[in-house]
Amino acid sequence: MDFGIFSNGFRKHTIAARTYDEDIHEIALAEELGFSVAYISEHHGEPPHIGTVDTIPAPEMLMCKAAALTKRIRMGAAVKLAHLHHPLDVAIQSAIASHLIGDGRFIFGFGSGFASPLFSAERGLSFEDRHERLAESLDFILKCWTEDAPFDWNGKHWRAKGVVALPKPAPAPLPMATATDSEAMLARAARNGWTLLTAFLEPVPHIREKAEKYAAAARAAGRPAPRRAIVGSRIVYVADTRRQAIEEMRAAVAYEVSVQAQRGFLRMLKQRYGLDVPNDANAIDALAESGFYLLGPPDDVAAEIKRFYDGCGGFGTFLITTGKDWATRAHRDRSMRRFMEEVAPQLRHLDPVDAAAAAP
Numbered sequence: 001m002d003f004g005i006f007s008n009g010f011r012k013h014t015i016a017a018r019t020y021d022e023d024i025h026e027i028a029l030a031e032e033l034g035f036s037v038a039y040i041s042e043h044h045g046e047p048p049h050i051g052t053v054d055t056i057p058a059p060e061m062l063m064c065k066a067a068a069l070t071k072r073i074r075m076g077a078a079v080k081l082a083h084l085h086h087p088l089d090v091a092i093q094s095a096i097a098s099h100l101i102g103d104g105r106f107i108f109g110f111g112s113g114f115a116s117p118l119f120s121a122e123r124g125l126s127f128e129d130r131h132e133r134l135a136e137s138l139d140f141i142l143k144c145w146t147e148d149a150p151f152d153w154n155g156k157h158w159r160a161k162g163v164v165a166l167p168k169p170a171p172a173p174l175p176m177a178t179a180t181d182s183e184a185m186l187a188r189a190a191r192n193g194w195t196l197l198t199a200f201l202e203p204v205p206h207i208r209e210k211a212e213k214y215a216a217a218a219r220a221a222g223r224p225a226p227r228r229a230i231v232g233s234r235i236v237y238v239a240d241t242r243r244q245a246i247e248e249m250r251a252a253v254a255y256e257v258s259v260q261a262q263r264g265f266l267r268m269l270k271q272r273y274g275l276d277v278p279n280d281a282n283a284i285d286a287l288a289e290s291g292f293y294l295l296g297p298p299d300d301v302a303a304e305i306k307r308f309y310d311g312c313g314g315f316g317t318f319l320i321t322t323g324k325d326w327a328t329r330a331h332r333d334r335s336m337r338r339f340m341e342e343v344a345p346q347l348r349h350l351d352p353v354d355a356a357a358a359a360p
Contacts, residue, residue, distance in 0.1 A: 001309075001350045002317040003340070004037035005030045006078060006200065006233050009056050009323035010256050019054035020062055022329070026322045027066045029333060031073040033340040038066070039078035039109060039177075039197065039231075039319060044119050048262035060097040067101040076107025078197055079179050082141065083112055083134040084119055087158055088165060090137065091144035095169040104171050109197065110138065111179040116263070131182055133157040145169055177231070186210060190217035190226060200233040200321050201292050203273050204311035207232065211313050227352030228316030234308060235293040236320040238338040242288075242296035245335075248327040249295070250284050256324070257283040298342035305347055314352030 007026060011019045027038045040059040049055055056062055063075040082090050098106040112134050113119070117127035125133070136155045143151065144165035153160040177195035180186055189196055196214050198207045211230050218226030239245040260266060261279045269275040277286050287293045294304040305318060320339060326332055 001315075001347050002036045003344050003348075004035050004039065004231075004317055004319045005322045005336075006319040007038055007040045007323040008078075008200070008321050009041055009043055009054075010259075011054055011323070011325045012252075012255060013049075013052050013054050016054045016056075020056065020065075022325075023056070023062060023323055024066045024069065025329070026332070026336070027073065027075070028069050029336060030322075031070045033337060034344075035073060035340065037074045037076070037107070037317065037319075039076050039107075041323070042077050042079060042081055042113065044081070046116065046118060046263060048259050052259055060093060063106070064097060064100045067105065071103075072105070074105045074107055074175075075101060076109035076175075076177055078177070079109045079111030079113060081113045081119065082110045082137045083130045084123055084125065085137075086160075087137040087140035087153075088144060088160060088163055091141040091165050092167075094141075094174070095145065095165070095167050098169040098171075098174055099167060104175070106169075107175045107177050107195070108169075109177040109179075109195075110134070111197075114265075115268075129157065131185075135185070145172060145174070181210065183213065186214050187217040190214045190223070191221040193218070193223055193229060195317075196230045198230070198232055198312075198315075200235050200319075201269065201273075204291075204308065206273075207312045211315065215313075225353045227314045230312075230315040230352070231317045231319060232308065232312055232315040233319035233321060234305070235287075235295075236301060236305075236335070236339060236343075237293070237295045237326065238298055238301055238335045238343060239296060242300065245295035246284050246288055248331055249293075250281060252324055252326045253284040253287065254281045298338055299346075301339070302343045302346040305343070306350075309347075309350060314350070316352055318347070 007023050009023055030038055040062060042057060042059050043055040044057045045055050059077045094108050112130050120127040120130060136157050140153055140158055145168055150162045150164050177197050178189050179197040215226040237245045237249055257277060257279055266277050269277060275290055277283050288295050294301050
């Protein structure tokens with residue numbers, strides 16, 4: 001198993017530069033500790049964020065700065081909301097990022113993201129057509145990366161004349177990853193060997209169902225060991241005791257929940273997953289009890305991740321969530337360091353090929 005971080009930015013508003021510096025610090029620390037990949041959320045501003053949260057709507061820009069401070073760690077968006085932007089611009093900006101980051105470290109991560117109509121409406125686009133528009137965008141982007149001659153595009157959602165898309169990405173084709181619940185996109189990702197990302201608040205049965213569909217489509221396309229291309233994630237915080245972890249996270253989690261409640265996120269968790277998260281200081285207790293947050297001593301955290309892995313049917317990479325202002329920077333650094341020194345060695349031997357072979 002490989003390990004990475006999911007920089008799911010949610011820091012209390014001070015100034016965006018401070019937030020970005022904290023995110024980049026964690027990416028650099030992740031490389032120092034031996035994490036292999038960092039996925040960075042694309043978060044657009046919404047009314048509840050005004051004066052409360054600093055967002056990063058252009059994660060590729062953050063990656064380019066982080067790349068200058070690191071040498072090995074791979075980076076990608078989780079996810080680029082490609083349906084919101086003209087495909088030509090997405091193709092060119094991603095190709096530039098691949099060159100600036102260099103050494104094959106850039107991953108083109110894409111998806112439709114959190115289901116907010118606002119993002120489409122702000123750009124004069126239809127929310128209802130976002131999945132269809134994303135599929136067409138992807139076709140356009142891939143043509144930009146592979147077609148040398150100028151071309152026209154006359155699609156249902158996008159129009160373009162005399163397209164010259166330069167530079168081309170390096171390497172070509174780019175490594176790609178997607179987070180999706182669409183069966184059509186699952187199958188497409190599997191056939192092409194694109195990484196399947198799963199979110200830290202997805203229940204185990206939901207992940208397992210998606211993973212099985214993805215793996216079946218990949219095997220049908222002749223791709224061996226498809227579960228190695230599946231990514232699992234959870235919020236992980238390592239401390240001496242579970243109680244210490246909970247108390248060090250309590251204030252920051254309550255703050256995040258208070259903002260997320262205004263976005264309808266907690267209502268969505270209840271409707272889709274049956275998860276009741278109170279909008280108060282007890283939010284951390286409910287999230288820890290649910291199994292979405294794995295907290296406490298290294299041995300306990302390792303055992304919880306192993307149960308999560310088995311429940312999902314196996315995956316090749318596990319991401320711990322960062323980008324949060326839990327306690328202090330020193331506390332967050334300590335948790336990441338203890339994870340790699342005391343938790344990861346207990347899990348690194350796990351191979352999803354064996355899990356897939358044993359699955360019915």
